[in-house]
Amino acid sequence: MKKILVTGGAGYIGSHVVKALGEQGYEVLVFDNLSTGNEWAVLSGRLVQGDVADRGALDRVLTEFRPDAVIHFAASIVVSESVAEPLKYYRNNTATALNLLEALQAHGVNRFIFSSTAAVYGIPEKIPVNEQSPLLPINPYGTSKMMTELLLRDLALANPLFRYVALRYFNVAGADGGNRIGQAYKNPTHLITRALKTASGTYPALQLFGTDYATPDGTCIRDYIHVDDLASAHVLALESLLAGGESALFNCGYGRGYSVREVVDVAKKITGVDFTVIEEERREGDPPALVADSSLIQSTLGWKPKHDDLEYIVGTAWAWEQKITGK
Ligand code: UFG
Numbered sequence: 001m002k003k004i005l006v007t008g009g010a011g012y013i014g015s016h017v018v019k020a021l022g023e024q025g026y027e028v029l030v031f032d033n034l035s036t037g038n039e040w041a042v043l044s045g046r047l048v049q050g051d052v053a054d055r056g057a058l059d060r061v062l063t064e065f066r067p068d069a070v071i072h073f074a075a076s077i078v079v080s081e082s083v084a085e086p087l088k089y090y091r092n093n094t095a096t097a098l099n100l101l102e103a104l105q106a107h108g109v110n111r112f113i114f115s116s117t118a119a120v121y122g123i124p125e126k127i128p129v130n131e132q133s134p135l136l137p138i139n140p141y142g143t144s145k146m147m148t149e150l151l152l153r154d155l156a157l158a159n160p161l162f163r164y165v166a167l168r169y170f171n172v173a174g175a176d177g178g179n180r181i182g183q184a185y186k187n188p189t190h191l192i193t194r195a196l197k198t199a200s201g202t203y204p205a206l207q208l209f210g211t212d213y214a215t216p217d218g219t220c221i222r223d224y225i226h227v228d229d230l231a232s233a234h235v236l237a238l239e240s241l242l243a244g245g246e247s248a249l250f251n252c253g254y255g256r257g258y259s260v261r262e263v264v265d266v267a268k269k270i271t272g273v274d275f276t277v278i279e280e281e282r283r284e285g286d287p288p289a290l291v292a293d294s295s296l297i298q299s300t301l302g303w304k305p306k307h308d309d310l311e312y313i314v315g316t317a318w319a320w321e322q323k324i325t326g327k
Pocket of ligand 1: 077078079117118119169170171172189190191192194195206207208209210219220221222260283286290
């Protein structure tokens with residue numbers, strides 16, 4: 001049984017990947033400081049509470065668990081916060097990844113999967129965007145992730161034993177089909193979560209940021225991917241690395257874009273609540289449109305998404321939202 005160390009495995013995306021790893025028979029150790037993650041979200045394996053910035057704690061876990069591969073989720077993820085607090089992002093996302101990679105090198109762990117982001121592309125010239133597009137992030141969040149991609153590239157060049165896969169996530173949403181885990185941030189910022197929390201009465205209104213973009217209805221376009229499909233991409237990337245596959249970078253999205261207004265309409269339909277929407281100024285750091293060309297991961301790893309359906313995505317998120325608000 002292969003052993004997988006998952007940093008940030010108690011968080012939203014990490015916990016769905018841990019669930020999928022458990023289902024595939026991997027032995028999992030989650031390493032998470034529980035700053036945004038939750039103990040109840042770890043459905044498989046063991047949880048060790050610790051911080052990736054703490055080299056001593058990492059050394060202890062690596063000595064004891066001796067993982068075959070590491071999947072690194074632990075990070076800060078809010079674009080607007082990264083604009084206001086850039087150093088937090090360079091510390092939590094770039095410096096901490098460097099600390100982890102140094103520890104892994106010292107312990108001879110040479111298989112690594114990295115949570116990257118579509119934010120590395122900035123405002124792409126061509127949509128859908130493929131992996132060869134230039135990396136021109138427009139916010140510190142995207143830059144902090146791009147810098148880690150560059151660390152990985154250079155490490156792999158210097159150490160031929162080291163192999164990694166960086167997965168560039170587009171807009172991850174939805175919840176476990178079995179309604180056991182889902183998003184549980186204290187201050188959620190993502191559109192679908194904010195819309196559903198408005199429908200459930202947690203917020204009085206949904207703010208819609210920007211209606212004057214050069215898009216068909218003036219609102220931003222995003223490629224929403226169900227978190228279980230993203231989890232299966234991680235399992236395939238891991239299988240590839242464990243089988244001796246090459247380092248690679250892949251987009252993770254469906255190749256289909258929805259505007260903010262379209263998402264709001266689906267949220268109203270699924271919930272049956274005609275919640276209030278207030279049109280606001282643009283939010284800083286938002287690119288007008290981000291849609292993935294995900295043909296590379298499909299042809300290379302054989303990834304086949306199962307939930308390319310915005311109503312399913314919003315429906316699972318709504319079931320989860322009702323469960324955690326007790327309604
Ligand atoms: N939006 C609103 N109102 C809200 C929340 C969001 O109008 O209350 C809008 C945003 O302005 C944006 C769109 O909905 O136009 C999507 O915003 P999200 O906050 O849901 O997601 P982002 O696109 O900003 O960011 C997400 C992840 C990033 C990742 C990016 C890649 O949080 O980590 O997708 O596409 F980099």
